[in-house]
Amino acid sequence: EPEVTQTPSHQVTQMGQEVILRCVPISNHLYFYWYRQILGQKVEFLVSFYNNEISEKSEIFDDQFSVERPDGSNFTLKIRSTKLEDSAMYFCASSHAVRDSRTYNEQFFGPGTRLTVL
Amino acid sequence: AQRVTQPEKLLSVFKGAPVELKCNYSYSGSPELFWYVQYSRQRLQLLLRHISRESIKGFTADLNKGETSFHLKKPFAQEEDSAMYYCASNSGNTPLVFGKGTRLSVIA
Numbered sequence: 001e002p003e004v005t006q007t008p009s010h011q012v013t014q015m016g017q018e019v020i021l022r023c024v025p026i027s028n029h030l031y032f033y034w035y036r037q038i039l040g041q042k043v044e045f046l047v048s049f050y051n052n053e054i055s056e057k058s059e060i061f062d063d064q065f066s067v068e069r070p071d072g073s074n075f076t077l078k079i080r081s082t083k084l085e086d087s088a089m090y091f092c093a094s095s096h097a098v099r100d101s102r103t104y105n106e107q108f109f110g111p112g113t114r115l116t117v118l
Numbered sequence: 119a120q121r122v123t124q125p126e127k128l129l130s131v132f133k134g135a136p137v138e139l140k141c142n143y144s145y146s147g148s149p150e151l152f153w154y155v156q157y158s159r160q161r162l163q164l165l166l167r168h169i170s171r172e173s174i175k176g177f178t179a180d181l182n183k184g185e186t187s188f189h190l191k192k193p194f195a196q197e198e199d200s201a202m203y204y205c206a207s208n209s210g211n212t213p214l215v216f217g218k219g220t221r222l223s224v225i226a
Contacts, residue, residue: 004161031211033213033214035213035214035216041218042204042216042217042218042219043162043204043206043214043216043219044216045213045214045215048211048212048213050211055211056212056213058213091161091162093214095211105150105208105210105211106152106164106167107164107214108164109154109161109162109163110161111160111161112161
């Protein structure tokens with residue numbers, strides 16, 4: 001069964017450094033999402049992407065964040081200058097754009113990347 | 119704004135006992151409700167969605183619009199049910215709004 005994959009599984013970086021988190025969504029999905037979960041807190045939405053552009057973003061997704069689909073298969077989240085408070089698990093998810101009675105709009109999640117900012 | 123509330127952070131039950139994980143939501147339109155489960159060291163995976171009205175791994179959840187609830191239930195808990203359970207809501211392809219999660223611990 002196809003799965004969303006994410007690399008790396010764990011990224012450690014120094015404050016102020018740029019990081020790129022990578023995701024490979026399920027191949028026939030058209031909607032892509034990034035969520036994050038700070039330790040002990042709930043999963044929070046960051047951004048959604050459809051038709052090669054951002055369709056929705058949260059207040060968390062400020063100018064330090066950007067997303068890209070560089071080659072038709074990868075979906076990346078870049079944090080330009082990391083802060084301590086960016087330390088979290090980052091989850092990528094993807095879904096079909098068209099509903100049908102079987103798949104509906106289920107979002108399939110990747111295993112996550114744990115980002116640690118020192 | 120959409121909001122999903124899971125009042126219990128931790129729920130411990132004995133094996134064979136009934137389980138009910140509570141979830142309440144607030145949403146101004148017609149929300150879709152989901153339960154996601156995260157087993158130890160595994161990814162978030164969909165357990166149930168209200169639209170399908172199915173039972174997965176013995177779990178059921180009924181959408182109660184009057185009480186704006188979507189509680190997850192299982193009549194007899196198993197040790198392998200121990201996991202984090204997240205209630206979530208969205209509409210169409212909009213982002214999911216998650217509750218804080220409930221850790222279910224089933225004691226042998």
